[in-house]
Amino acid sequence: MPQLRQLAAHMEQLAPLAYQESYDNAGLLVGDPATEITGVLVTLDATEAVIDEAIVNGCNVVVAHHPIVFKGLKKFNGRTYVERAIIKAIKHDVALYAAHTNLDNVVGGVNFKIAEKLGLQNVQILAPKTQVLTKLVTFAPVADTQRILDALHAAGAGQIGKYDNCSFRVEGTGAYQPGLDANPVLGERGKYHQEAEHRIEVILPTHLQHHLLSVLQQVHPYEEVAYYLSPLANADQEVGSGAVGDLPTPLDEKAWLSYLRERMGLNLIRYTHVPGQTISRIAVCGGVGSFLLPDAIRAGADVFVTADYKYHEFFDAEDQISICDIGHYESEVFTKELIQQHLAKKFATFAVILSETNTNPIRYFY
Structure with a gap:
C-alpha cells in the first residue's frame, strides 16, 4: 500500500511547499509519513465533522485546502474547534495534510x-512571483554536455513558461592543472591541461537547487565540478x-x-x-x-x-x-475537485473521495 509520504510528495509536485506564503502552514500537519493509506477524504476544511466523515468512510487521511493549524498550539484540552479536531484526528489515527497558498500560487492550482x-x-x-528562480552555470567536456543536460532537465531544470528542456551552451577552452593527489578523468597529475568544454546554463526553481547540484555532482565526469548559482529577479510566469x-x-x-x-x-x-x-x-x-x-x-x-x-x-x-x-x-469549494482529480490519477489502490460535509460557517437568509 502507498504510504503517506508518497501522497505528500505527489501533492508537492503540483504545489511545492516552497511556494506557500510566509504566514502559512501547509504540508503534513498530523500523521506518520510511513503510515499506509487506506483511503483519502478531500475537503476544504478539516473540521471535527469532516474527521468523523473520514472515520465512517474508512479513510485514514484527510487532505484539506485550509490548514486546521495556523498558529502554534500550547494546549490540547479541547477548548477550541482546532484543538478538538486535532485531538480527534490523533485519537483515530487520521492524518491531516493541507495544500493552501502553495496550491493558490501555481499554474493548475x-x-x-x-x-x-x-x-x-x-x-x-x-x-x-519574482525571486523564485536561479541560474546554474557549469562547465563540462563537449562529449558529456547532452548527458548532463538530460539529467538536469529530468531533475526539474530548464523550464521557461510553456517550454521545457531549455538551456544555453557555448564552446570554449577549460584549463586546469591536477594536483599530485588528484584523480583527473582528463589530463595528468602535475601537468597543465586544456580541454574543449561547453559552458552550460540552465534556469531552475530556487527550491530545487540543492537537488540539482546533487544530480550535477553525480553525472558530471570531473572529480571537481566547477559551477556557480545566480539568484534571478525574473518573474516566474508559472508561479x-x-x-x-x-x-x-x-x-x-x-x-x-x-x-x-x-x-x-x-x-x-x-x-x-x-x-x-x-x-x-x-x-x-x-x-x-x-x-x-x-x-x-x-x-x-x-x-x-x-x-x-x-x-x-x-x-x-x-x-x-x-x-x-x-x-x-x-x-474555493471546487478546490476539492482539483485535489481529488490530482490524487486519483496517481493512486489506484485506495479510494479518494470528496467530502460531503459543508464546512462553510456562513449561512444566508433570503
Missing part, C-alpha cells in the same frame, strides 16, 4: 480551477497569485452576473457596478483577493472575482473594474 469553472481562455498567472483570462463570448453586466452565479453555484454576489461595460476579460483570486486589485486593473480585466471584500475596499474599484465578491467558501 486553485485559481486555474476557478478559471476552468468560468470557461476562461488564455489563462495566465495574474501576479507572477504567483491569482489568474486572468478571457470569456469565450463578451457579456453585458446582467448576463455576466447570471453566468457567474450559474457557473459557480452561487446564492449571492456582492459587486460594484460599472455602467455600460461589456465584460470579456476576467481576473480571479480564490479567498481573500483585495491585494490583487491593482494587478487586475493593470491586466485589463473588466471584472475581478474574489472574496472577503470589506465595505470601504469596494470604493477602490474607482469605476475602472467591477469587483465581484462571491464568498470565501464559494470561491
Whole structure:
C-alpha cells in the first residue's frame, strides 16, 4: 500500500511547499509519513465533522485546502474547534495534510480551477512571483554536455513558461592543472591541461537547487565540478497569485452576473457596478483577493472575482473594474475537485473521495 509520504510528495509536485506564503502552514500537519493509506477524504476544511466523515468512510487521511493549524498550539484540552479536531484526528489515527497558498500560487492550482469553472481562455498567472528562480552555470567536456543536460532537465531544470528542456551552451577552452593527489578523468597529475568544454546554463526553481547540484555532482565526469548559482529577479510566469483570462463570448453586466452565479453555484454576489461595460476579460483570486486589485486593473480585466471584500475596499474599484465578491467558501469549494482529480490519477489502490460535509460557517437568509 502507498504510504503517506508518497501522497505528500505527489501533492508537492503540483504545489511545492516552497511556494506557500510566509504566514502559512501547509504540508503534513498530523500523521506518520510511513503510515499506509487506506483511503483519502478531500475537503476544504478539516473540521471535527469532516474527521468523523473520514472515520465512517474508512479513510485514514484527510487532505484539506485550509490548514486546521495556523498558529502554534500550547494546549490540547479541547477548548477550541482546532484543538478538538486535532485531538480527534490523533485519537483515530487520521492524518491531516493541507495544500493552501502553495496550491493558490501555481499554474493548475486553485485559481486555474476557478478559471476552468468560468470557461476562461488564455489563462495566465495574474501576479507572477519574482525571486523564485536561479541560474546554474557549469562547465563540462563537449562529449558529456547532452548527458548532463538530460539529467538536469529530468531533475526539474530548464523550464521557461510553456517550454521545457531549455538551456544555453557555448564552446570554449577549460584549463586546469591536477594536483599530485588528484584523480583527473582528463589530463595528468602535475601537468597543465586544456580541454574543449561547453559552458552550460540552465534556469531552475530556487527550491530545487540543492537537488540539482546533487544530480550535477553525480553525472558530471570531473572529480571537481566547477559551477556557480545566480539568484534571478525574473518573474516566474508559472508561479504567483491569482489568474486572468478571457470569456469565450463578451457579456453585458446582467448576463455576466447570471453566468457567474450559474457557473459557480452561487446564492449571492456582492459587486460594484460599472455602467455600460461589456465584460470579456476576467481576473480571479480564490479567498481573500483585495491585494490583487491593482494587478487586475493593470491586466485589463473588466471584472475581478474574489472574496472577503470589506465595505470601504469596494470604493477602490474607482469605476475602472467591477469587483465581484462571491464568498470565501464559494470561491474555493471546487478546490476539492482539483485535489481529488490530482490524487486519483496517481493512486489506484485506495479510494479518494470528496467530502460531503459543508464546512462553510456562513449561512444566508433570503
